[in-house]
Amino acid sequence: xxxxxxxxxxxxxxxxxxxxxxxxxxxxxxxxxxxxxxxxxxxxxxxxxxxxxxxxxxxxxxxxxxxxxxxxxxxxxxxxxxxxxxxxxxxxxxxxxxxxxxxxxxxxxxxxxxxxxxxxxxxxxxxxxxxxxxxxxxxxxxxxxxxxxxxxxxxxxxxxxxxxxxxxxxxxxxxxxxxxxxxxxxxxxxxxxxxxxxxxxxxxxxxxxxxxxxxxxxxxxxxxxxxxxxxxxxxxxxxxxxxxxxxxxxxxxxxxxxxxxxxxxxxxxxxxxxxxxxxxxxxxxxxxxxxxxxxxxxxxxxxxxxxxxxxxxxxxxxxxxxxxxxxxxxxxxxxxxxxxx
Amino acid sequence: xxxxxxxxxxxxxxxxxxxxxxxxxxxxxxxxxxxxxxxxxxxxxxxxxxxxxxxxxxxxxxxxxxxxxxxxxxxxxxxxxxxxxxxxxxxxxxxxxxxxxxxxxxxxxxxxxxxxxxxxxxxxxxxxxxxxxxxxxxxxxxxxxxxxxxxxxxxxxxxxxxxxxxxxxxxxxxxxxxxxxxxxxxxxxxxxxxxxxxxxxxxxxxxxxxxxxxxxxxxxxxxxxxxxxxxxxxxxxxxxxxxxxxxxxxxxxxxxxxxxxxxxxxxxxxxxxxxxxxxxxxxxxxxxxxxxxxxxxxxxxxxxxxxxxxxxxxxxxxxxxxxxxxxxxxxxxxxxxxxxxxxxxxxxxxxxxxxxxxxxxxxxxxxxxxxxxxxxxxxxxxxxxxxxxxxxxxxxxxxxxxxxxxxxx
Numbered sequence: 083x084x085x086x087x088x089x090x091x092x093x094x095x096x097x098x099x100x101x102x103x104x105x106x107x108x109x110x111x112x113x114x115x116x117x118x119x120x121x122x123x124x125x126x127x128x129x130x131x132x133x134x135x136x137x138x139x140x141x142x143x144x145x146x147x148x149x150x151x152x153x154x155x156x157x158x159x160x161x162x163x164x165x166x167x168x169x170x171x172x173x174x175x176x177x178x179x180x181x182x183x184x185x186x187x188x189x190x191x192x193x194x195x196x197x198x199x200x201x202x203x204x205x206x207x208x209x210x211x212x213x214x215x216x217x218x219x220x221x222x223x224x225x226x227x228x229x230x231x232x233x234x235x236x237x238x239x240x241x242x243x244x245x246x247x248x249x250x251x252x253x254x255x256x257x258x259x260x261x262x263x264x265x266x267x268x269x270x271x272x273x274x275x276x277x278x279x280x281x282x283x284x285x286x287x288x289x290x291x292x293x294x295x296x297x298x299x300x301x302x303x304x305x306x307x308x309x310x311x312x313x314x315x316x317x318x319x320x321x322x323x324x325x326x327x328x329x330x331x332x333x334x335x336x337x338x339x340x341x342x343x344x345x346x347x348x349x350x351x352x353x354x355x356x357x358x359x360x361x362x363x364x365x366x367x368x369x370x371x372x373x374x375x376x377x378x379x380x381x382x383x384x385x386x387x388x389x390x391x392x393x394x395x396x397x398x399x400x401x402x403x404x405x406x407x408x409x410x411x412x413x414x415x416x417x418x419x420x421x422x423x
Numbered sequence: 424x425x426x427x428x429x430x431x432x433x434x435x436x437x438x439x440x441x442x443x444x445x446x447x448x449x450x451x452x453x454x455x456x457x458x459x460x461x462x463x464x465x466x467x468x469x470x471x472x473x474x475x476x477x478x479x480x481x482x483x484x485x486x487x488x489x490x491x492x493x494x495x496x497x498x499x500x501x502x503x504x505x506x507x508x509x510x511x512x513x514x515x516x517x518x519x520x521x522x523x524x525x526x527x528x529x530x531x532x533x534x535x536x537x538x539x540x541x542x543x544x545x546x547x548x549x550x551x552x553x554x555x556x557x558x559x560x561x562x563x564x565x566x567x568x569x570x571x572x573x574x575x576x577x578x579x580x581x582x583x584x585x586x587x588x589x590x591x592x593x594x595x596x597x598x599x600x601x602x603x604x605x606x607x608x609x610x611x612x613x614x615x616x617x618x619x620x621x622x623x624x625x626x627x628x629x630x631x632x633x634x635x636x637x638x639x640x641x642x643x644x645x646x647x648x649x650x651x652x653x654x655x656x657x658x659x660x661x662x663x664x665x666x667x668x669x670x671x672x673x674x675x676x677x678x679x680x681x682x683x684x685x686x687x688x689x690x691x692x693x694x695x696x697x698x699x700x701x702x703x704x705x706x707x708x709x710x711x712x713x714x715x716x717x718x719x720x721x722x723x724x725x726x727x728x729x730x731x732x733x734x735x736x737x738x739x740x741x742x743x744x745x746x747x748x749x750x751x752x753x754x755x756x757x758x759x760x761x762x763x764x765x766x767x768x769x770x771x772x773x774x775x776x777x778x779x780x781x782x783x784x785x786x787x788x789x790x791x792x793x794x795x796x797x798x799x800x801x802x803x804x805x806x807x808x809x810x811x812x813x814x815x816x817x818x819x820x821x822x823x824x825x826x827x828x829x830x831x832x
Contacts, residue, residue, distance in 0.1 A: 122569055307635055384629070387563025392638050
């Protein structure tokens with residue numbers, strides 16, 4: 083029955099959204115602890131055991147702050163922009179498969195919210211729409227730092243989206259589908275090369291695409307070393323300079339949700355998602371995503387920031403040609419594989 | 424001949440002032456900005472991200488230190504020097520006390536001179552660590568700043584052990600040191616010298632060959648040697664351009680002619696070369712400290728007590744009438760150096776720090792002028808910023824290594 087499927091996917095979506103919001107809160111804790119460890123510091127450890135209550139304390143603090151709208155801001159846009167960013171961020175997680183279909187009480191419960199056949203395009207499209215929150219927020223603040231941050235963000239997201247999309251084409255050629263579930267199913271097969279039995283994860287067949295995706299994803303989520311839109315040493319805080327209180331935290335949270343979603347996506351597209359050596363399941367996905375999240379923090383602790391022109395040069399002169407090369411190679415190999423060459 | 428009937432024309436600045444058109448954006452960077460190192464304000468005219476004009480506006484931390492010097496007795500001014508360049512207080516003390524000692528014709532005992540060198544070189548390292556940390560932080564390398572501040576703590580611990588204060592140390596006195604060196608201090612310094620080369624390697628691992636660091640610093644903010652000389656730059660800003668001028672070699676003071684060290688020079692005069700020069704300076708400072716620790720006599724006087732300009736030793740004040748009277752006058756009235764004028768420069772971590780004192784024979788300087796390296800070096804910012812990107816500006820402010828307390832005084 084249709085309404086039943088709708089209800090099930092609504093419930094799965096509800097659970098997922100809440101888990102995601104909780105994870106995101108703890109992502110801030112995770113980042114602060116790991117960063118502190120890498121920087122010879124202790125990090126938050128006063129609120130609760132290991133500082134585990136810190137995200138809650140931060141949330142309460144931000145809620146209690148005054149919501150300031152600058153006098154020369156475009157009021158409506160200023161108020162709506164952070165909501166746009168925040169609302170769009172978790173939607174990407176809807177197409178990520180978290181496990182095999184469950185059978186509960188005679189009902190099939192697919193462990194993903196929506197199995198749409200253009201999932202990859204959907205995720206990329208969300209990324210492009212999500213940047214509107216940043217552009218509008220930066221423009222509406224009526225602050226020059228915000229404006230510069232928004233401009234940087236626009237240029238950056240457009241450039242890196244291309245790389246992000248093109249890096250995935252190789253994967254799509256191999257899997258022959260845009261649906262994440264199909265891509266996952268392809269990866270769950272095993273690959274036998276002589277004496278070796280390997281999982282058919284696309285990181286093995288598409289290492290270049292994986293590297294490009296990883297770099298572009300860091301840029302897409304505005305994280306170091308590509309955190310130019312919010313470079314605090316140049317632009318104070320970039321596009322959210324004028325935001326305070328919970329509106330600020332909407333941007334902040336959107337960034338962390340984006341990180342989690344991109345990590346989940348990378349794990350699903352290249353590392354076989356829920357596929358693992360033993361007992362396939364959501365824990366493998368979590369482990370892989372956690373690795374990517376750690377990678378994000380690690381980058382931030384290690385690398386200096388690119389300059390604006392260098393960032394553009396990297397995208398258009400290095401990454402884009404490499405992505406095109408990867409597509410050409412993958413296409414040739416694919417044609418040769420099915421005997422069309 | 425000035426015609427006093429006409430109002431004097433005042434030229435405030437030779438810097439090109441641009442009237443922005445619609446294509447340009449004027450960005451006011453500072454005085455409250457995370458990477459203007461205090462309260463520097465830079466008025467930027469931007470076209471997109473490219474900087475067309477850059478006017479540094481200073482004075483937000485002006486406290487009239489020079490004027491204060493002209494209303495305090497000579498010995499009272501030492502704590503004020505701490506507060507000019509507050510990340511390198513002992514070097515400021517040193518410059519001032521050497522100038523006063525030159526004026527009075529006194530010389531600190533050998534042991535005190537060695538310890539002054541040790542403290543000055545430790546200060547150089549501490550100041551360079553602050554520079555490196557903030558410079559790297561400005562360019563986006565977050566962790567380096569925490570590592571450098573971790574290691575700077577060790578130096579501050581040595582200062583604390585020696586004089587009780589960590590930042591504004593008020594360490595040097597006219598005539599030497601009036602406090603005895605704590606017995607375990609040499610070992611602390613030796614321990615630091617053993618540890619620190621490893622720390623430098625750690626920073627270099629993070630930065631020196633990092634492609635992003637190279638991209639951000641190489642070829643940025645180039646100053647040609649002639650331009651550097653014309654701007655009157657000193658310190659690493661000058662040596663980064665390849666001009667060999669170090670006050671320690673050019674006009675040796677203390678006992679710098681008894682120790683061996685090299686003056687690192689850059690070749691391209693860009694941000695990266697100045698970075699390399701300062702990194703090497705820290706290594707050379709360690710070398711100097713090690714030689715000083717070998718050569719310093721283990722005991723002997725630390726203060727030139729034989730001079731009438733120096734405060735009498737505490738023990739004598741309590742036991743002899745003459746010294747008690749001298750002490751009373753020294754504290755209440757101050758000492759009166761001979762008439763004359765004197766300039767003494769030291770190689771501060773930022774460049775040539777000079778004190779120019781005019782004495783009219785009274786216990787208060789008639790004129791006290793501080794030639795602060797930060798102020799002079801900051802002038803080169805508009806030159807370096809020509810055609811730079813917005814992100815370069817923070818790298819350029821960082822590479823000059825300014826402390827606004829010293830710029831504004």
